[in-house]
Amino acid sequence: MEWHIVTGEYPPQLGGVSDYTYQVSQEFARQGDEVHVWSPATDPEIAPQDAVQVHALPKGFGWRWLRELNRRLRSYSGPRNILIQYVPHMYGWKSMNLAFCWWIFRQRKHNVCVMFHEVAFPLRNGQPLRHKLLALVHRAMAWTILRSVRHSFTSTDPYLALLRELGNNETPISMLRICSNVPSDAYRSAPAARKKGEPSGLFTVGIFSNFSTELREFMGPMLGCALENPKIAVNLLGPGEAFREALAKQYPEAADRIKSTGRLHVAEVAAHMRDCDALLQLYPEGASAARGTLIGAMASGVPVVTNSGPATDRLLLDSKAMLFPDGSPQSVREALELLKENPAIAQKLGTVAQRLYLETFQPAVIVSSIRDVASCSSEGPAPVSQRSVPAATRRQDLYGPHGSPPSGSQTRQRASKASV
Secondary structure: OEEEEEOOOOOOOOOHHHHHHHHHHHHHHHOOOEEEEEEEOOOOOOOOOOOOEEEEEOOOOOHHHHHHHHHHHOOOOOOOEEEEEEOHHHHOHHHOOHHHHHHHHHOOOOEEEEEEOOOOOOOOOOOOHHHHHHHHHHHHHHHHHHOOOOEEEEOOHHHHHHHHHHOOOOOOEEEOOOOOOOOHHHHHHOOOOOOOOOOOOOEEEEEEOOOOHHHHHHHHHHHHHHOOOOOEEEEEEEOOHHHHHHHHHHOHHHHHHEEEEEOOEHHHHHHHHHOOOEEEEOOOOOOOOOOHHHHHHHHHOOOEEEOOOOOOOHHHHHOOOOEOOOOOHHHHHHHHHHHHHOHHHHHHHHHHHHHHHHHHOOHHHHHHHHHHHHHHOOOOOOOOOHHHOOOOOOOHHHOOOOOOOOHHHHHOOHHHOOEO
């Protein structure tokens, strides 16, 4: 097969979509496909060029970008397999690139699939008018895209529910999980977790994060409670130096048990994860299958403690692959102490989580699912008629569930960017 992947981010640009697109495009090539990635101009000396042809487009996402994309794609015979990586705010125009949606609509004769990494800005009661307008425009954009492509994918239960409300019964919408931004080879080559019973006797809890202000405020009390146990140490994997200093100041008795790796290259993350006894991945809206940091932790084989919330996928809860304390600081500490005192339980959790990743989240599974869909697609969707154009002021189903896409996801999954 020949694939044309359109994305707003690609290495060396940072971003969760950038990492995802790189891994998926490489996997397409490994499975024998010819792959073309179309992305804003990147440094040709840095951008990966090995098994994938990267086509640099003009920077920005205006008319010049679209004209160039359209002109250069026409040089390839059709019908073409086009895979679009979609996040509404990734394509500029103040997060409302209606022209790009029109371009997607015009590609109906081709085999176009879209991966919704995010669907729309949350729509909540009492939010500012500008946020409500943005949320409605995003839903109208998704409405149009769903009727312009052969197949749509997304990665979480809330996103899937919203897309099904906005979609119709003609265009299929499927679940397609994201992969860890940490390369699979890095996990395999990483040293095994350090042996228990070191002279210090400490149980090291790793936290893989970008340590945003929101996450720091949420995790602070949990870590403070955990550090009351003198046998628990914390290692912040990523740019957590400021957070480390704040924790050390707030809990001076535990200052020597709090460390930070600083910003890590993605290839270094696996070794630091495997050097921990457990990974603590906490999120204000709950564990989500769209969180690159959580998926990376699952893939490591190290036991994971996390929390549930509105964004938590049923797959994660039903898998029994992680510990889900009730979210209170005391329950988080008890979960970590359970793993500390029961190495067999810890090992089993790590094994189950890693197996879940290999069966559901790894690039080979993602690409095989996309290729299967492409092989079955034969005819494009029917054109959108004038009578079916959404009226945002009349259609209740355009609104979607309140509080869908979690606010943390509005940062383009920065927690899973190439350098953390």
